[in-house]
Amino acid sequence: EVQLVExxxxxxxxxxxxxxSCAASGFTFSSYHMSWVRQAPGKGLEWVxxxxxxxxxxxxxxxxxxxxxxxxxxxxNTLYLQMSSLRAEDTALYYCAKGGLEHTRSGPDCWGQGTLxxxxx
Amino acid sequence: xxxxxxPLSLPVTLGQPASISCRSSxxxxxxxxxxxxxxxxxxxxxxxxRLIYQVSKRDSGVPDRFSGxxxxxxxxxxxxxxxxxxxxxxxxxxxxxxxxxxxQGTKLEIK
Numbered sequence: 001e002v003q004l005v006e007x008x009x010x011x012x013x014x015x016x017x018x019x020x021s022c023a024a025s026g027f028t029f030s031s032y033h034m035s036w037v038r039q040a041p042g043k044g045l046e047w048v049x050x051x052x053x054x055x056x057x058x059x060x061x062x063x064x065x066x067x068x069x070x071x072x073x074x075x076x077n078t079l080y081l082q083m084s085s086l087r088a089e090d091t092a093l094y095y096c097a098k099g100g101l102e103h104t105r106s107g108p109d110c111w112g113q114g115t116l117x118x119x120x121x
Numbered sequence: 122x123x124x125x126x127x128p129l130s131l132p133v134t135l136g137q138p139a140s141i142s143c144r145s146s147x148x149x150x151x152x153x154x155x156x157x158x159x160x161x162x163x164x165x166x167x168x169x170x171r172l173i174y175q176v177s178k179r180d181s182g183v184p185d186r187f188s189g190x191x192x193x194x195x196x197x198x199x200x201x202x203x204x205x206x207x208x209x210x211x212x213x214x215x216x217x218x219x220x221x222x223x224x225q226g227t228k229l230e231i232k
Contacts, residue, residue: 105216107159
């Protein structure tokens, strides 16, 4: 069974940093593109970042570019999201999401339960 | 790419059909010939779940009451007979251009 378990969320002050982790199991992690998608409380879904199978390709929307860094450790089956210069508008539930073998254009076929990030003073 | 869903709220009687529209600001046909419009269901308190990918391909375990159709910029998610288990928010998502984007969501509720 495919499982994605996020951790690392919490309360952080504006301007602070946080590192999220996602432990993957039940599939060959290194063969799949991975992503982070967030959902602000009571709001819709926003793609935060994506990473290729080997980690050499990374993608960000303008809203987080330069502040967030996605990475992966295929030897540990773990996905990461390093977040810095956090703002109130980054407050959201952050989901780890599994993409496809070649890309994630067809959308994630598996999502974690999410880890909550709250940015507030 | 802006993706716009309608309606945003959809009250439906049990056993009746439901239909959700999704329109994109650009064609979602990619250079590989595939159209990357996908549908997700988010039940209350749960993570999203993919139902349909590439317009009309149903994910494993998704009841055949759910179907997707459309082309270019106009797409539809249809539910033939709504059941209580279908309550939740439905999102369409485009994978044609980065950043991939979701529609605002349609809240399906039982009337």
